Amino acid sequence: xxxxxxxxxxxxxIKQRFMEQGDFLILKExxxxxxxxxxxELDEAFMESSGANDGEFYDDDKAFDFLFTExxxxxxxxxxxxxxxxxxxxxxxxxxxxxxxxxxxx
Numbered sequence: 001x002x003x004x005x006x007x008x009x010x011x012x013x014i015k016q017r018f019m020e021q022g023d024f025l026i027l028k029e030x031x032x033x034x035x036x037x038x039x040x041e042l043d044e045a046f047m048e049s050s051g052a053n054d055g056e057f058y059d060d061d062k063a064f065d066f067l068f069t070e071x072x073x074x075x076x077x078x079x080x081x082x083x084x085x086x087x088x089x090x091x092x093x094x095x096x097x098x099x100x101x102x103x104x105x106x
Contacts, residue, residue: 003100010096011040017092024085027078035075039089042070064090 015036018024024032046066052058064086071082078085097103 014092
């Protein structure tokens with residue numbers, strides 16, 4: 001059964017997964033929270049510009065490239081963490097969408 005997408009629920013789910021994984025506990029929580037909010041904002045911008053919000057194909061590789069590039073620009077001091085952060089974010093975001101039945105697998 002598909003549930004409605006909730007940005008707040010998605011954020012809580014994704015943050016919990018990051019905390020369970022533990023690799024980013026080295027960051028101050030306020031920095032981590034800013035990074036999470038920014039990557040979610042960028043993902044939404046990508047989905048809008050690519051047409052994914054309107055049913056177009058979501059290209060993981062293009063999304064990753066966009067998110068990674070923009071996160072490096074936004075977080076110069078945490079640049080070395082951005083690749084893994086974006087990879088993990090994309091996995092956890094997909095996990096959230098799958099958990100609410102919002103993904104159609106081809």
